[in-house]
Amino acid sequence: MATQTVVAAQLLSVVLWVLVWATIFLLALILGSRAGRLWRERRDRQLIGELRPAMLAVASGEDEDSAALSQLTTVTRRRARVVDHAVSAMLSKVKGEPARALAQVLRSHGRSSWALRGLNSKRSIRRAYAAWTLGLMRERESGSKIIPLLQDRSIDVVVAAARALTLIGDSKAARAVVRAVAPRRRPRGLPSWVAVECLCAFDESVTTVVLEATAHPRPSVRHVAATVIGTRPLPRAAPMVRERLGVEEDPRTLASLVAALGRIGGATDLPVLSRFAQHPDETVALAAVDALEGIGLHSSVEALAPLVADSRPRLSERAAVALTELGPQGRERLLAFANAPGPAELPATYALQLTAMRSATRGLD
């Protein structure tokens, strides 16, 4: 008894042909792409091989008669592409006179105008590459043209633009960078690490922008501002930091502010920091302990000592280890804790153990 599963012959042959052609296509793609890649790599190696010594000469600043430089600038167009690729890679690794010479190579190949045109390209990869290339060439004049890309719809372009501006170092872009962290219409903003690196690379004039940003409605922006203050550092921002500590709600930003105060604050901030060491959010509390250590005065020892008895193990350990970094006074307090029963005994013992181990291996220094 046959079933109703009658299959039209055409259906079968269609399926068969589709599968056969798909197989052929994929196999061709696999083999072709591998062969093509190997061939291209070999060709590029050949092309660049002859010019490598010249490039190294320029990159190391050994090219006093500019012979190598002229060798690089006068290559055929086909080679220029490969050379530019290698030069761009090298440019991100060196600075100073060699970087300027390498940038000149790129400029001689028309990279500068290529990049400027590329800023308006429809393809996001091209825009990103263009911005990045301008940044590598440290073209200060193109800074203003890169700034609009901070509001680009592609996040890659925004990141490339920000990193290019970091290399260029034009602090006029600071405000735009801050705005890019929390764009109004797009869900994802500039990642904070890029923004922080960028703002740290700018000069002192960035202080006003950063101070304003500490009160921005969006927490991600405030976080960036607080981190910049603590990492640059920006001592002039200390009063603003103290003010914000009273009102900041976002725990991450709070932790950054606390950390910043540890770097730019002084003895008068110890009570505030002690208070934050009692904060329910452990990240904030730990940041406060680090900040207390960072202030590094004798009075910090008094502020840190009670924390060694804290019920939160991480906190008590961190406080104890911090005390070991605060001179003989700190270590005395720890010894006292370690020898008396109580909640501070264990963390103090641990911290003293750690110090003993570290100093035993300090050796030749």
Place this chain on the structure above:
Amino acid sequence: MDWIELLRTAVAAVLAFVAWPVLIYFLVINTSYLVMIGLATVDFVSHRRRIPFAGREELMRSRTMPGISVVTAMHNEEMGIRVAVESFLSLQHPRHEVIVVDDGSTDNGFEVLRKAFDLVPVTRRMPQDVAVREAPTSIHVPRDGRTRLTVVGKANSGRSDSINVGVNLAREDLVLFVDSDSILDPGALLAVSRPFIEDPVTMVAAGGVIRAVNGCRVKGGRVLEVRMPGSPLADIQVLEYLRAFHLGRAGWSRINALLLISGAFGVFRRDALTSVGGLDANSIGEDFELVMRLHRTLRKQRKPCRVTFLTEPICWTEVPSTVPVLRRQRTRWHRGLWETLWAYRGMLFNPRYGRLGLVAVPYYWIFELIAPLLELVGLVLIALGFALGLVPWQYFLLFMLVAYAYAIIVTLAAVTVEELSFHKYPRWRDLGITLVAAVLENLGYRQLTAWWRLEGWFAALTRREQKWGTMTRSGFTEVDS
């Protein structure tokens, strides 16, 4: 003969219902794979192009880089643990630590570590962020007081509980779970931290599929050259992981519906992890179950919860090279899948969980959980039908093409994407081995693993005790200098 007629009638009756649905099932699953691989291609290509200005070195330099704690549980791993820990310690990252939790090993694993790193005991209290069954009995650190390695001793209580101990002792913001027999690429930690830096507020977990290291040249805990193993069983598994790797990238993480599946590694934000209670020591589902729990808990609390998939191949592990070990692994995986999906059945078609509940979870039910059943039943019925003359040869051929030839095409597509994007297998010979394995996979391996998965499911349903067994290590091909 009477019974044959009876059989024929029975099979014919079932076939009348099942014949076209089974065909459609295979068509849909293979096409969905193909679509996902297509999406993966687009992603990979654009990822590769971005590398020049992605800024990895700058990332290393960044002052906002979160620290990461690498947590691994060790149970009788004396052979490879030293190299593993050395390699974990030397990963590129400005601020990372390694925590090894000795899950009551009965071999010399701890001694090996003690000698290799000059460990001394320290007195520390373990924070109780996550509840654990077995508290640490000892904590050791290297004598220099600087190397950020912590070796924790405790009584045996399983991987999940041991990892929870590690999570409690972790001091950094991110936690990476990795098996101590896995190898991580030097840039793995940077790659793994990236999603969390770019999206610090909503990203809670990231996962990646491991790649098989069998056959690769390994030295000092680093993969020097990627090669196909050469043994059919291992080759086919390499292919499986490759496919899963390329499949996982596309689609799911984009629509924020990613679930981690077995054979993966995971990195989590520590605060999110502790807020849901860490790994469930009772569940075989481990990381998969954890991700489900994260999704459910955080969405209930109306907190953002994003899980992403890592684009780069960075974690390698040895896959089973013998049938018994493979079988135990697959039965365990499927059992874990069932238990977890059942435990979280409330998410199925539940609009509160958005695309996760409406798309991803149902997909897993149908195309991961029930799949082996459909496959085997379909295959058996149709083969039987053909043998009994109930099914015309055209249909049988069509079935074979759609079910298996199409699957080979899908695998070929994955290999193509691998070739275009990462091209980690440089030898032409390996390409040949891959293509042969793609065919071989459908001649028995697939059916066998389907049967084992059903075994695991059945075992779960009848609540038989899960045996983990030991993985017989054959070791990597250590290269002599």
Place this chain on the structure above:
Amino acid sequence: MTPAQPSILVADDDPDIRELVVFKLEQAGFDVHSVADGNAALEVLTDSTPDLVVLDVMMPGLSGLDVLRQIRAEQRLETVKVLLLTARARDTDVDDGYTTGADDYVTKPFSPRELLHRVNTLLGRGR
């Protein structure tokens, strides 16, 4: 004229930087060897004692700091000067380098001229 050219070992996994440093130092008259990772560096150091080692901190396998620690732990290599190439200028990273026994460091992106200057200073050539 010094009796023999000082020998320098350069370890960096990035071929651009490695070749660049080798080129610069060779042009200055040094005898330079180069390796691509920490393991290879230690292997070279078991057979020979260079006058100076330029180490990249971030390398696959053993990091520059690991190699540094091993160098400082060995009596024979006591006189070897170590210059670190590091991507970070952050305090703790530099501190780590110094306390483990590095003699100087250069941050990336670096100026090749500056690098040569520091090498000369470390080797007492004060050019």
